[in-house]
Amino acid sequence: MELEELVSAAGGEVVGSVIQTLAQWNPATLIGSGKVDEIKQMVQESQATLVVMDHQLSGVQARNLETGIGCKILDRNQLILDIFALRAQTYEGKLQVELAQMLDQLPRMIDAWMGSLSRLGGGIGTRGPGETALENDRRRIRDRVSLIKKKLEGVRKNRAQHRSSRRRHEIPSFALIGYTNSGKSSILNRLTGAQTLAKNQVFATLDPTTRKVFLPEGPPAVVTDTVGFIRKLPTQLIEAFKATLEESAEADVLLHVVDLSSPNMNRQIEVVEQLMKEFQWEDKKLIHVFNKVDVAPLERQFQVRHYPRVFVSALTGQGLDQLKKMMAEAVNEMQTDIELYFPKQQEYKIYDLSRETKIVRKESATEGTICYAQMTPALINRWKDYLVK
Numbered sequence: 509m510e511l512e513e514l515v516s517a518a519g520g521e522v523v524g525s526v527i528q529t530l531a532q533w534n535p536a537t538l539i540g541s542g543k544v545d546e547i548k549q550m551v552q553e554s555q556a557t558l559v560v561m562d563h564q565l566s567g568v569q570a571r572n573l574e575t576g577i578g579c580k581i582l583d584r585n586q587l588i589l590d591i592f593a594l595r596a597q598t599y600e601g602k603l604q605v606e607l608a609q610m611l612d613q614l615p616r617m618i619d620a621w622m623g624s625l626s627r628l629g630g631g632i633g634t635r636g637p638g639e640t641a642l643e644n645d646r647r648r649i650r651d652r653v654s655l656i657k658k659k660l661e662g663v664r665k666n667r668a669q670h671r672s673s674r675r676r677h678e679i680p681s682f683a684l685i686g687y688t689n690s691g692k693s694s695i696l697n698r699l700t701g702a703q704t705l706a707k708n709q710v711f712a713t714l715d716p717t718t719r720k721v722f723l724p725e726g727p728p729a730v731v732t733d734t735v736g737f738i739r740k741l742p743t744q745l746i747e748a749f750k751a752t753l754e755e756s757a758e759a760d761v762l763l764h765v766v767d768l769s770s771p772n773m774n775r776q777i778e779v780v781e782q783l784m785k786e787f788q789w790e791d792k793k794l795i796h797v798f799n800k801v802d803v804a805p806l807e808r809q810f811q812v813r814h815y816p817r818v819f820v821s822a823l824t825g826q827g828l829d830q831l832k833k834m835m836a837e838a839v840n841e842m843q844t845d846i847e848l849y850f851p852k853q854q855e856y857k858i859y860d861l862s863r864e865t866k867i868v869r870k871e872s873a874t875e876g877t878i879c880y881a882q883m884t885p886a887l888i889n890r891w892k893d894y895l896v897k
């Protein structure tokens with residue numbers, strides 16, 4: 509189960525699990541009181557040191573559960589944030605994680621405080637020092653939040669500058685998106701010869717990496733690999749990882765990488781599609797990349813209903829040429845057909861042209877050569893001296 513994967517990604521070992529289906533949440537402890545006792549028993553027998561709830565807990569619920577069960581309690585959000593904290597390598601990554609943790613902590617803290625105040629008789633007589641301490645904590649966190657946001661804004665501007673320089677040069681861009689552990693980094697490595705970390709763990713990648721890719725024809729393009737998605741992605745993370753997500757938002761084409769071998773494939777696709785809707789990426793050009801064909805049951809391929817699509821294996825390299833072809837086609841669609849005339853003494857320039865784009869056809873004309881090629885607006889601008897109207 510996914511929660512187990514998350515726990516092991518955080519370095520934990522799962523010794524037991526319990527499921528409860530509830531018609532109604534218990535406001536004090538989320539789960540029923542009988543379940544609390546049952547878990548307490550399990551914890552004592554297995555000597556577990558941590559209980560993780562696959563659901564968001566309020567500050568009050570977390571505290572009550574901790575008291576009732578007698579060990580540390582984390583909710584799903586906190587667990588994911590903990591993994592992110594473990595993985596964050598760069599300055600930006602660490603800032604984003606810290607921001608997410610602060611945003612997660614603030615309401616929880618207030619909630620827990622409120623809970624303890626009301627328990628002590630409506631707060632009468634406890635209000636003074638209690639509220640001051642709460643106010644201090646809140647202010648401390650708020651100050652830190654705005655400081656981190658300011659720093660992140662700097663990183664974001666820097667990134668935006670890089671992107672706009674790419675746009676100025678009209679370099680077509682692709683972004684790998686998809687469920688965590690679907691193979692995005694492995695595909696980036698295959699496509700570009702990059703050496704980004706690909707690992708069998710959730711959220712191996714946190715920071716975006718952009719690399720040049722050479723497609724079979726047409727101009728060079730760039731591919732960006734970013735953080736993966738997951739069911740119930742904490743909203744604080746989405747908020748904190750804005751800069752990272754923008755990188756994908758500005759790509760010309762999205763490559764949605766799907767783990768074809770996962771028994772949860774359809775649910776994972778739904779999660780990603782839901783997030784794409786949230787980020788308003790629905791109108792983007794999209795290629796579905798069904799990865800891990802090497803280990804997926806064959807009939808899976810016939811159940812897939814998504815187009816345009818390609819089946820690949822980042823492990824064996826199968827289907828990658830097909831993917832590159834589809835990427836080249838997508839780039840082609842961004843280009844227009846152009847006719848250029850090179851007089852005899854400048855025909856040597858045709859070689860330069862062939863390095864920048866595919867020459868579809870060449871015709872000899874009087875005193876020179878006519879070339880038919882496909883070009884992005886920027887390329888057209890660079891070769892405007894040879895344009896035939």
Ligand SMILES: Nc1nc2c(ncn2[C@@H]2O[C@H](COP(=O)(O)OP(=O)(O)OP(=O)(O)O)[C@@H](O)[C@H]2O)c(=O)[nH]1
Binds near residue numbers: 688690694710820
């Ligand atoms: N069998 C098989 N395994 C693959 C394939 N592609 C990737 N993997 C494995 O799947 C695991 C996850 O690959 P990554 O490339 O790290 O996945 P990711 O989507 O970048 O994951 P996150 O960065 O964690 O979101 C690794 O253990 C890879 O070796 C494939 O085509 N076939």
Ligand SMILES: [Mg+2]
Binds near residue numbers: 713733734
């Ligand atoms: Mg990755």
